């Protein structure tokens with residue numbers, strides 16, 4: 001009898017010797033193997049420029065999974081499915097060799113022609129690889145053909161379009177799986193469930209009851225080793241265009257007709273298209289950019305962004321962005337969505353706060369009564385919190401704020417699967433719900449491009465926040481103008 005769990009596929013990883021493959025992909029594949037999703041009928045080809053043997057590759061793969069629970073026998077059995085093919089992505093002959101190996105493995109493991117291509121390397125190679133995959137006949141087999149790609153997906157709308165066109169030569173939109181690993185996180189995937197499975201929340205998820213929504217993706221680290229890449233990108237391209245706007249779309253979307261990928265995507269795209277695109281001076285009114293200066297954290301002096309060895313010493317790249325977004329539709333008219341993301345801040349967290357409006361009639365006295373807030377902690381402490389007001393114990397009717405806590409762990413106590421593990425499994429199963437569709441990517445770029453275009457007209461006064469602080473003052477003022485504060489618990 002066919003195994004229902006088991007996914008049959010040849011997984012070809014371009015960039016198989018890289019950091020992403022080692023830290024994320026091999027451990028994720030091993031988890032899938034241990035859970036029975038990958039069993040006998042799978043093979044992985046790692047490709048990169050270096051000349052490695054299969055044995056050396058398997059040794060590297062085994063090292064990358066050594067901290068994961070499992071017997072030596074398991075690890076050995078898993079690694080035996082791995083093959084290495086030295087490959088220069090620009091050289092045609094490499095593809096001929098790779099194709100021969102693919103056919104051999106397809107037959108050996110009875111993979112039914114199912115092929116998953118994972119591009120774990122710099123995006124400037126994506127177009128070349130996709131066109132070779134097509135021209136050399138990698139996608140002429142009977143089974144499924146899917147392409148997984150990593151961020152960044154373009155530098156602006158124009159380059160994203162170019163990149164997309166090059167991928168579309170070989171793959172249809174429904175075969176392209178654009179990873180946004182935030183979409184693989186448990187608490188992000190929880191947003192539609194919380195909203196649409198709970199009448200209590202579903203009923204109040206609108207401008208009648210919600211005062212504002214906040215999405216914060218903050219980091220304590222600086223650019224570390226990524227300075228060269230980051231200086232060309234900045235927080236707005238690295239964190240806002242993709243992860244932050246994806247989260248906003250899940251919070252703002254209307255209920256889908258059904259829980260199908262298509263229905264959910266349609267609503268997400270509609271939400272993104274409803275986001276107000278700022279022009280001219282509206283950009284400065286609604287977007288704050290920042291760059292970190294030096295600072296002292298735990299007695300240690302941290303250098304400024306501009307002092308990083310891989311960064312231009314007069315760089316105007318943003319390491320912090322905060323914004324007030326407006327969703328122009330009936331549901332959200334008048335409700336600001338505040339977003340922020342930055343490096344070298346005082347806290348590492350991804351947190352969503354939904355602040356509800358106060359009672360119109362102050363039965364319990366005055367304005368000092370805390371409002372109700374629903375908090376979704378995406379990381380590090382995955383959980384959901386609801387802040388309510390309850391009676392202070394003792395006589396009288398005095399109120400006090402209380403907190404209902406839900407800490408998100410697996411029901412059976414096992415660790416929550418990592419984003420990459422879930423997303424790779426989804427791609428093997430053909431479920432693209434938690435990947436970015438081209439319509440989402442292009443709509444987000446359009447919004448972000450308008451901001452960058454305005455920013456480019458002026459030289460910002462950077463640095464404007466100290467390492468270890470909460471970010472530029474202007475980010476607090478953005479909310480203060482509307483009578484709000486960043487949620488900070």
Ligand code: NAD
Pocket residue numbers: 014015016017018019020021023047048049050087088089090119120121122123150151152
């Ligand atoms: P990396 O530099 O560690 O690895 C790049 C890989 O590409 C290596 O295996 C290298 O040998 C191979 N390569 C480079 N030029 C080649 C050529 N001409 N022919 C064949 N192979 C070649 O990079 P990485 O950190 O693994 O990142 C890979 C991709 O994933 C990038 O697009 C990056 O932006 C993205 N990404 C990485 C992470 C991460 O955690 N590392 C997270 C998110 C996104």
